[in-house]
Ligand SMILES: Nc1ncnc2c1ncn2[C@@H]1O[C@H](COP(=O)(O)OP(=O)(O)OP(=O)(O)O)[C@@H](O)[C@H]1O
């Protein structure tokens with residue numbers, strides 16, 4: 292089918308707005324990606340940038356509707372998120388992607404797409420399978436361990452741990468709020484966001 296599609300770059304392709312970046316959260320289901328993303332986003336907006344969220348669960352109801360959980364479909368999902376993240380980064384947005392993104396090579400592809408236009412910050416929400424299963428926010432680990440659902444990351448599907456993530460967030464020894472403060476301080480240290488006003492207390 293694709294041989295009849297003629298992709299072309301549009302004339303305005305080189306135009307861009309500076310300051311765009313993508314925060315790419317990766318980690319197991321229940322690790323805390325969405326929780327942290329939804330608290331980090333408003334804190335970034337307070338400092339100026341407009342935030343756009345590309346959360347795995349949401350994307351799978353629109354952009355990636357119909358994709359499943361085979362390696363091929365997971366990769367397609369991540370590549371789509373990476374492509375949109377790159378376009379938005381080009382326009383100066385602060386993109387917060389939060390999908391499991393289990394495969395290193397595909398995360399790398401997303402990084403390369405984004406880095407054409409701005410900074411890519413990989414945030415590894417490094418929560419163990421045991422802890423995620425203990426939380427079992429969506430009740431999916433119980434089903435996966437019972438064999439009721441298959442291809443579940445961390446149970447019977449791989450999660451390739453990032454080796455070079457810019458930020459590694461440990462969520463076991465921290466509350467969600469503490470994780471958010473940690474991620475923000477790391478973003479300040481990396482020079483990705485402006486240093487914010489110290490919070491009260
Ligand atoms: N330090 C922490 N940071 C983030 N979440 C935490 C922390 N400590 C405990 N939690 C809890 O862990 C759970 C994380 O769930 P969340 O939906 O954010 O995971 P997720 O990574 O987005 O999973 P999924 O891939 O299934 O969407 C929440 O119930 C949250 O309250």
Ligand SMILES: [Mg+2]
Nearest residue numbers: 324325348389
């Ligand atoms: Mg989530």
